[in-house]
Amino acid sequence: MLRPQDTATREKKRLDGIWSFRLDAESRGRADGWFSGPLPGAGDMAVPASFNDVAADAAVRDYVGDVWYQRTARVPRGWAGQRVVLHFESATHRATVWVDDHEVVSHEGGYTPFEADITEFVTPGEEVRITACVNNALTFQSIPPGTTEQTPAGPVQRYWHDFFNYAGLHRSVWLVATPQAHIEDVTVSTHHDGSTGTVHYAVDTLDADGLDVRVVLRDEDGAEVARGGGASGTLTVADVTLWRAGRGYLYALEVQLVRDDEVFDSYVQTVGVRTVEVRGTEFLINGEPFHFRGFGKHEDIPVTGKGHDNAWMVHDFRLLDWIGANSFRTSHYPYSEDVLDYADRHGIVVIDETAAVGLNMGLGGGIFGAQGYQTYSPETINDDTQRVHAQAIRELVARDKNHPCVVLWSIANEPESDTEGAEEYFRPLFDVARAADPTRPVGFVNVMLAPHGKCRVSQFGDVLMLNRYYGWYVNTGDLASAEIAWREELEAWATDGKPIIITEYGADTLSGLHSITPQPWDEEYQIAYLQMNHRVFDSVPAVVGEQIWNFADFKTTAGIMRVDGNKKGVFTRDRKPKSAAFYLRQRWRGES
Ligand code: GCB
Known part of the structure; x- marks a missing residue:
């Protein structure tokens, strides 16, 4: 999975702001289909934020269970023919997401990203409803673990770590457009020998039959220092400037999917050469x-x-x-x-x-x-x-x-x-x-x-x-x-x-x-x-x-x-x- 990016072939639209929000203490939302229309009885919540302290309400602060977030977003009309992706940088600690009435993705773990290809559910130029059911309960099978103890006064979350169990949509949510034939992932590793640096790269692609991978490495001034081709390879950088503590020198590796001179997809990966x-x-x-x-x-x-x-x-x-x-x-x-x-x-x-x-x-x-x-x-x-x-x-x-x-x-x-x-x-x-x-x-x-x-x-x-x-x-x-x-x-x-x-x-x-x-x-x-x-x-x-x-x-x-x-x-x-x-x-x- 790649981070959302604006490049010659990609666009991103940030969905942060005020979302509709509500607690679901009885876990009714799924059965009652809260994703299939405006979220009933909803208040406001800021995204990104933990919901706990925003509401100034102890019941929200200490809440354990499902919470629902919802907003609408217009898919840019210029995205016709593109692959459209809904990307969450995180949802703590797990979430299920719907686009209009369609369930598109579930994810466990509160601090890593997840996404869904929603192309078939959207029409560029029109609005979609995005609903996320986020759950903050810690169990013995979650990372981090915890347990919900039932007390006469209701459920209480117990855990063995020393920081507050903040939850919600802590980071940005994005709509992303990429070409259908696209770069899925890029992996780099670096070495150096004296003043010569090497950058090994490996590129994963999807729906890219008949297309070639081309890479160009540029320095911080934008000057080309190396180029190569193929899904993986090693680039040599003469007079390399190393990434080091206190001096975070970054090269930019532009990865392209091409046929002859036509560029189908382009993604830029920063690279620090260091061992x-x-x-x-x-x-x-x-x-x-x-x-x-x-x-x-x-x-x-x-x-x-x-x-x-x-x-x-x-x-x-x-x-x-x-x-x-x-x-x-x-x-x-x-x-x-x-x-x-x-x-x-x-x-x-x-x-x-x-x-x-x-x-x-x-x-x-x-x-x-x-x-x-x-x-x-x-x-x-x-x-x-x-x-x-x-x-x-x-x-x-x-x-x-x-x-x-x-x-x-x-x-x-x-x-x-x-x-x-x-x-x-x-x-x-x-x-x-x-x-x-x-x-x-x-x-x-x-x-x-x-x-x-x-x-x-x-x-x-x-x-x-x-x-x-x-x-x-x-x-x-x-x-x-x-x-x-x-x-x-x-x-x-x-x-x-x-x-x-x-x-x-x-x-x-x-x-x-x-x-x-x-x-x-x-x-x-x-x-x-x-x-x-x-x-x-x-x-x-x-x-x-x-x-x-x-x-x-x-x-x-x-x-x-x-x-x-x-x-x-x-x-x-x-x-x-x-x-x-x-x-x-x-x-x-x-x-x-
Ligand atoms: C620790 C934990 C840390 C606590 C800290 C403390 O060992 O790793 O999460 O906050 O002690 O202050 O007790």
Whole structure:
């Protein structure tokens, strides 16, 4: 599947705006045919946005079940004879879509795109009704998992991850026109040897019998640097400008479907020439050791929730630059493709994560020991979950494989990983990731409950990613003891001979709370906590990265450990710096 694009042969029409919207607490909508006419009893909803906070109504915020979105759209009259596609960048966590009365597509998984060829159901120049039934329930067979508990007061969604279960249409919806004979997919991979770069490409086409593939590679000035033909091939780039952290140089590969000089379809794929390699305890980009500095982030903003917003995205990247970060992890789900495009262009390195978070019933919202279920069992996380998880990995790789910013796949965050069940569950999933993308390392993020010597899943990873909270969840307030315990554990991990990225360490901090004798929750403690961690990291050579939890405060489910959400941000939820931001700027940029 390709991203919607405007090219010489393609057009796209964005369907964002105000849609009709309603809850369907009794799940009546399908049986009552709500797609077959104007949505009965509907209110308004913004797209893109999470619906939860927009309505200013606790019943909507905490709602579990089906919700319906609807709008009409006119198919441009100039699209006659074209193939018309309806494309959703995401629908959280699953959706079924109708065009007028026709059911056209269903999709499981809340953070990857899906689309349907709707040519036969539309007439260019006329309006169609587009209806989506979106469902936000988490089950043991969804990624992420959860369960709906029936209480005397009604259904309550329970889950084991520490961010609010925002849902809805979080990203853009498009109508797209392509030629009937069209390019279906493009895959690129790159190498370089000295100043010579190579770009390997492979093109999938549909209904293109008798047509040829032609490719032209251009540099950022638009000058042609290489051309080739055939469904796959390798282009050579003399005097290549590499994509690197801090300098996101992008070539443009124009792929054309042609017969002689007639162009039937054209698609432009950006290409960053770079290599990624794990060698011993080093993580190499372009053959040079790379040290990750940055954050675990969230897609999380006031009111809009997980709805993509370009202003906030650009602002966040400016703050990353200001503070001297060179990377982030898309904790804990695939982010908007706009974010990855932007990271490509700005040379920010990305650890790309699936939505497999909370596969750990020993944890709940950051609270250890919230047991009650067994993680891996026929009734909980089981073979069906594994199939959904495998599909989530495939869809993530299919979507993001061409982004130079993505250097590492994270197939899960903090699953239970110290049991036989965990080993059986994860072994095949690493194979799935490697089969989908042989060019990038693969890992998963280890939790403190499965320390060195106990974890049975880290053996499968190319890289060790560790989340640790010494001085916060353990040795709370006692940084001296925390430092000793943390160094001891880290030195044990270093004996595995793999690069270690600390993908989370952080302390909840209430912006504005100060003390000359630092203790948990005040701004000075956050700095002292980070300084302690950095002393430990700097003394262990296998540590190749530090990503603080979190870039900004974010919304979570309600709980006695969370005051208006998780407060481990270096910035507040509205992106004001806490004192730690200036300390980090000093460490990472040498500027205060
Ligand atoms: C973790 C999780 C993250 C939580 C964080 C915390 O280990 O990966 O999702 O938000 O801890 O603050 O408890």
